[in-house]
Amino acid sequence: MDFVFPTANARRVYDSYKRRAGTHAILITGEAGVGKRSLAFLLAKTVLCGADDNPCGTCGSCVRVESRTHPDAHCVRPGDNKSRTISVEQIRALIEQISIRSFEGGAKAVIIENADGMQPAAQNALLKSLEEPPGDVFFFLTASRRLDLLPTIRSRCAWLHLPPLDIERTADILKSQGFDAKLANEAALYAEGSVGQAADYAKTSAEYVRAVESALASVGHAIDIPFAAKKILDLSQKKSGADGGYSALDIIERYISRLNGFDSEGRIRIYGAIEDSRKRDALFLPKQQTMEDLLAVIMEER
Ligand SMILES: [Zn+2]
Numbered sequence: 001m002d003f004v005f006p007t008a009n010a011r012r013v014y015d016s017y018k019r020r021a022g023t024h025a026i027l028i029t030g031e032a033g034v035g036k037r038s039l040a041f042l043l044a045k046t047v048l049c050g051a052d053d054n055p056c057g058t059c060g061s062c063v064r065v066e067s068r069t070h071p072d073a074h075c076v077r078p079g080d081n082k083s084r085t086i087s088v089e090q091i092r093a094l095i096e097q098i099s100i101r102s103f104e105g106g107a108k109a110v111i112i113e114n115a116d117g118m119q120p121a122a123q124n125a126l127l128k129s130l131e132e133p134p135g136d137v138f139f140f141l142t143a144s145r146r147l148d149l150l151p152t153i154r155s156r157c158a159w160l161h162l163p164p165l166d167i168e169r170t171a172d173i174l175k176s177q178g179f180d181a182k183l184a185n186e187a188a189l190y191a192e193g194s195v196g197q198a199a200d201y202a203k204t205s206a207e208y209v210r211a212v213e214s215a216l217a218s219v220g221h222a223i224d225i226p227f228a229a230k231k232i233l234d235l236s237q238k239k240s241g242a243d244g245g246y247s248a249l250d251i252i253e254r255y256i257s258r259l260n261g262f263d264s265e266g267r268i269r270i271y272g273a274i275e276d277s278r279k280r281d282a283l284f285l286p287k288q289q290t291m292e293d294l295l296a297v298i299m300e301e302r
Contacts, residue, residue: 003042004173006035006162006195013160014039017046017138018054023158025130025139027115029146030162033194035173036142037113039162041065044073044109047138061104071103077113086112088121095129098137107136115141116148123150130156164193174198190246190254205246208239212251219299229291248291249274249281256298266301273297 005011016022022043028036045055045065055062064070076094078084094110102108112118118126130139130153139157146154146161165173167188173195174184179202186206191198201209215231218224236248246254253274256267273294280290 002176003038004169004176006039006165006169006173009160010035010039010162013158014043014046017043020047022047022138024133024137025141025157026160027141027143027146027149027154027157028160028162029143031144031164031194033191033196033198034162034165035195036162037111038195039160040111040113040140040142043140044111044138047107047109048072048104050106065109070109072106072108073111074098074109075111075113078117084117086115086118086122088119088125091118091122091125095125098129099134102135107138110137110139112139112141114143115153116143116145118149118153120150123153127152127156165195166193170195170198174202201246205239208235209246209251211235212248213255216252216255216295216298219295222296222299225292225295225299226288229288229295233287233291249277252294252298261302270298270301 003014005014013022013026026043028039030036042055045057045062048061048065048070049055049059050061051059055065061070065073068075074094074097076086076090078086079090098108098110112126129137133139141149141153141157143149146159170191170193171181171184171188174187175181177199179187179199183202183206184198187198187202190201190205190209212232212235215228215235218231219228232248253271256262256270256274262270277290277294281287
């Protein structure tokens with residue numbers, strides 16, 4: 001198994017499930033992108049996989065947990081309702097499913113993603129199952145903040161917190177997911193410790209970021225500015241169709257932060273100009289003019 005654990009504690013928790021000694025309910029907390037969901041799915045595979053070296057990652061059980069089609073692995077997450085919450089109906093349906101005998105005759109796993117999105121009534125409905133889990137049921141809850149859950153839920157779950165990752169570890173995780181080393185390092189640096197964002201960068205944003213940076217680098221004289229500004233805006237418009245990722249101004253800010261050719265006052269002036277640009281974009285002022293003004297400030301300071 002080539003899973004890279006975000007912390008030594010996370011590895012210890014996994015080891016306990018591997019030894020079939022894991023607790024029946026665990027809450028995994030941490031900021032977006034630190035690997036809560038990946039770990040929850042890994043633990044669910046671990047309790048359901050029958051191989052000695054569990055999870056093997058290749059048996060029918062492991063594959064179906066991963067694709068969310070395992071009849072004994074139940075995933076609940078905030079619905080598409082307006083408030084992005086987990087409703088009491090969702091939890092009641094879950095409880096009904098886990099109360100029947102397991103399809104494969106073994107354990108059952110429940111993954112509740114963003115459990116802090118459970119409405120209070122939903123949390124109360126879940127309580128009894130957490131207290132006396134029917135059969136061999138394991139609950140894996142993820143949340144950004146533990147304190148957003150009712151005390152009664154918190155007290156019935158073991159707790160594992162995943163802190164933000166350092167850049168090296170983020171890169172290692174991406175490499176274990178098959179990204180080449182150079183791209184993994186670049187993405188990890190860019191996403192500042194969020195594996196989720198780094199993976200998004202490696203999958204969809206790397207090319208876009210490089211194109212914006214090369215347009216920035218092409219500005220040598222005032223006459224280059226209108227063309228470079230248009231190029232950057234075209235790139236960012238094309239990109240905005242895809243989900244997630246970074247705005248052109250985010251990319252410019254990071255690009256400037258990596259360059260050494262400014263004194264600190266120059267850098268402060270450029271950061272100020274970037275903030276001005278954000279404000280002007282929010283007011284829907286002409287983007288071309290805003291970008292040209294920003295590029296002019298950057299060129300002056302170099
Ligand atoms: Zn397996």
